[in-house]
Amino acid sequence: MEVKKEDARVRKTKQAIVSALNTLLETKNITEISVQEISSVAGINKTTFYNYYTDVNKLVKTIEDQVYADIVVYVDQVQATDPIEIMASMFEYFDENADYVTLLFKSQATISSDNRLQNLFEQEFEAEWMTLMPGVDKMEAEYQIYFAISGFIGIAKKWILAGRPGSVKKVTKLAETIILRGMNTVTVTPDNKKLRDAQHKLAKLEEAKAKQLAEFDRKKAEIMIDLGTE
Numbered sequence: 001m002e003v004k005k006e007d008a009r010v011r012k013t014k015q016a017i018v019s020a021l022n023t024l025l026e027t028k029n030i031t032e033i034s035v036q037e038i039s040s041v042a043g044i045n046k047t048t049f050y051n052y053y054t055d056v057n058k059l060v061k062t063i064e065d066q067v068y069a070d071i072v073v074y075v076d077q078v079q080a081t082d083p084i085e086i087m088a089s090m091f092e093y094f095d096e097n098a099d100y101v102t103l104l105f106k107s108q109a110t111i112s113s114d115n116r117l118q119n120l121f122e123q124e125f126e127a128e129w130m131t132l133m134p135g136v137d138k139m140e141a142e143y144q145i146y147f148a149i150s151g152f153i154g155i156a157k158k159w160i161l162a163g164r165p166g167s168v169k170k171v172t173k174l175a176e177t178i179i180l181r182g183m184n185t186v187t188v189t190p191d192n193k194k195l196r197d198a199q200h201k202l203a204k205l206e207e208a209k210a211k212q213l214a215e216f217d218r219k220k221a222e223i224m225i226d227l228g229t230e
Contacts, residue, residue: 014052016042018063018099021056025106030060060107067104068116070097075124079207083128087152088172094156095168105157121149132183144183151179 020041024033033056039049053059071093078089094101122145129145136144155175159165166174 013044013048015099016044017049017052017059018103021059022099022102022106025103030056030107060103063100063103064107067097067100068120071120081128081131083125083132083148084172084176086125086128087175088168091156091168091172094160095164098160098164102160105160117153118149121152122146125149148179148183151175151182
C-alpha cells in the first residue's frame, strides 16, 4: 500500500483498524458495524479512531480512494505490454495489499467499486488487450475487452475474499485460461498470439534502443561540456 510518510505507530494503528473492520465484515454488514466495535477489536479506544476517521463510512471511503490512487501509480509503473503480464502484476499488487483490497471488495460500495475498477482498467489497458485481436471489428473488440476485464475483476475478487488460495502465479494462469477461453476462439487464434508475441518483442527492442540512444546523448553531452564546446 502506497502511503505517505508517517509515524510507524500511526501506520500500525491504521492497519489494526482496517484488519478489525475486515474481521467484523465476516459476520456483519458494513451498516451494522460501529466505531466502538472496530476500536474494541483493534485494541484501541474510540478517541484514537476519531483521530483518523470521522466515522465508519469515512474509513471505508478513505481506504477506497487510497487503493485507487495506488493502483493508478502502480499501473503507470508497470512496464509490461502483454495483458497477461499486466494481470500478473495486478494480482501481485492485490496480494501485497490484501487487507486494503479485501476491505474494498467487502465494503458496502462493492458495486460502485467494481465499476470503478472496470473503468480504470479499460482506460489503462485497452490498447494492450487490442493486441490480442488484430483485425477484429471495433465494436466486437470493445465487448471482448469488457468481458476480459470483468472476468479478471471477478476472479481477483473471489481469490481475495477466499483468502488468496494458491500462488499469484497459479491464479494468474487460471485467469488467463478462463478469460482467453471465454474470448471467442476465432478472435484469439494461435496466429494472433504469435503476432502479439512478436509485437511484444519488437516493443521491448524499441524500448532498449531508446534507452541506449538516451545514454549515448547523455555521455556525448558530458564530453562536450568537458571540452568546453557547449
